[in-house]
């Protein structure tokens with residue numbers, strides 16, 4: 290406990306870096322997954338390819354991906370960009386599927402009546418399909434958030450600092466307080482991100498809270 | 506005017522859903538496509554607003570080829586109603602109704618104000634506008650669907666089984682209101698249904714489709730009932746065809762004076778006026794029929810009030826269809842059918858046998874049909 294209090298500044302700055310390394314890829318990954326999922330949902334053949342491809346991507350070991358990044362991107366070994374890009378890939382791997390499922394969950398007759406009323410494809414996407422897909426996409430986003438928080442900690446092994454440092458250092462030097470701080474930090478961060486996504490989802494889906502059966 | 510000319514639709518899997526179909530839907534009239542499930546009704550309807558592109562043939566609206574128009578633009582000018590309304594679950598009811606005006610660039614405030622007016626027009630409390638569709642009953646959702654289709658005041662409306670998803674009582678109500686609305690608005694409507702009774706009730710013209718997407722008969726409802734073109738149509742029309750045809754045939758029938766008593770008269774007064782069968786017709790002070798009473802069944806010193814009335818028969822209008830006139834006689838406890846004038850006042854009573862005599866003199870079902878019907882090709 291005293292270790293934690295003594296190193297509060299470090300813990301806070303590592304937490305912020307961790308948030309950044311896990312959160313930014315979450316947002317970028319979502320922005321890339323949306324059009325990808327949209328395309329996949331429209332073209333049946335693309336759909337299978339995208340879903341299988343995304344599943345495969347997620348099976349690449351994170352350390353391998355972190356190490357590969359500088360080679361692929363031409364970045365420095367210690368550049369945090371490596372982690373951001375790798376985490377974005379993981380996010381996409383998890384989220385594309387949710388976006389496809391979410392868009393697929395829009396009732397046929399709703400999508401069709403939008404088209405019949407003269408919604409252009411783009412307008413229909415933003416005005417009808419996407420809002421209705423929010424619950425499914427948000428569920429995927431929550432999984433991706435937790436997954437990101439945990440995978441990012443591996444980045445300590447390639448020298449990119451975040452909460453994972455506490456785990457590695459605490460383990461190597463057998464400092465119990467440091468290990469606890471690392472674990473608690475990751476868990477709390479995951480919970481906070483999860484809560485944030487839930488609140489956002491709630492704000493975006495007021496209709497789901499409207500009680501059923503107002504009148505006979 | 507909507508014209509389909511030699512329209513064929515073959516789906517990629519080889520199914521021919523519509524086969525060389527030609528049809529004209531006249532302005533300001535309801536044209537109903539009716540037929541068994543899978544006969545190509547929905548496919549035909551969707552070719553009008555380009556939701557489905559025909560394999561061959563042409564579709565024009567007021568002479569303009571729909572295939573040459575921008576699809577979204579075209580659709581914004583065509584109201585579209587489907588089963589359950591197809592409402593957007595994530596928008597409030599009024600936002601749903603405002604959808605097309607908003608697409609067309611109407612300012613939001615104005616579109617919402619207009620949406621509330623439309624809710625009222627279709628018989629809904631505008632206060633429901635703030636709710637979400639899931640908070641409405643099926644019948645209310647269906648009305649919202651109609652309001653939404655009307656929002657941009659399109660001259661043309663396409664309706665795919667708009668009233669099939671609600672219970673029979675609500676359906677009847679929606680149909681009646683729809684007819685009233687159409688009487689005011691005079692839209693050019695193509696409606697699809699599998700329910701022949703609905704087709705006959707709502708259609709100015711009815712096209713009976715046969716599986717494979719071919720028109721078996723196109724005719725006015727009365728004509729269809731009286732002169733089905735072939736066995737398929739006759740079977741599809743179902744039972745009571747002859748009786749239902751009377752719903753479109755009006756003729757004067759002999760009326761008899763009917764002794765009446767007023768509400769509030771004493772039972773002995775009523776007994777004095779009752780016919781030989783003991784029934785007497787009770788009217789109010791404006792001579793509007795209230796029901797039948799049988800004084801012999803009532804306590805002698807009482808008076809004729811609402812509780813004394815037997816369940817009445819149906820009422821028929823003097824110039825109403827023979828079906829209702831006959832039914833008035835058949836459903837009356839005295840077997841004397843109550844006939845009223847245009848103001849609802851008693852005109853006299855009719856007898857079933859005399860109604861049948863009138864029917865005997867009418868055009869027979871074997872007589873040649875009217876010009877818009879044509880035999881199955």
Ligand SMILES: Nc1ncnc2c1ncn2[C@@H]1O[C@H](COP(=O)(O)OP(=O)(O)O)[C@@H](O)[C@H]1O
Pocket residue numbers: 516517518520521522540541542543544545546547548549
């Ligand atoms: N997208 C499609 N692909 C293949 N066949 C279809 C498709 N849509 C409809 N059909 C077939 O076309 C025929 C007519 O369908 P439809 O127009 O929906 O009939 P209805 O509305 O009269 O029930 C049916 O045999 C149906 O199975």
Ligand SMILES: [Mg+2]
Pocket residue numbers: 546547548
């Ligand atoms: Mg159909």
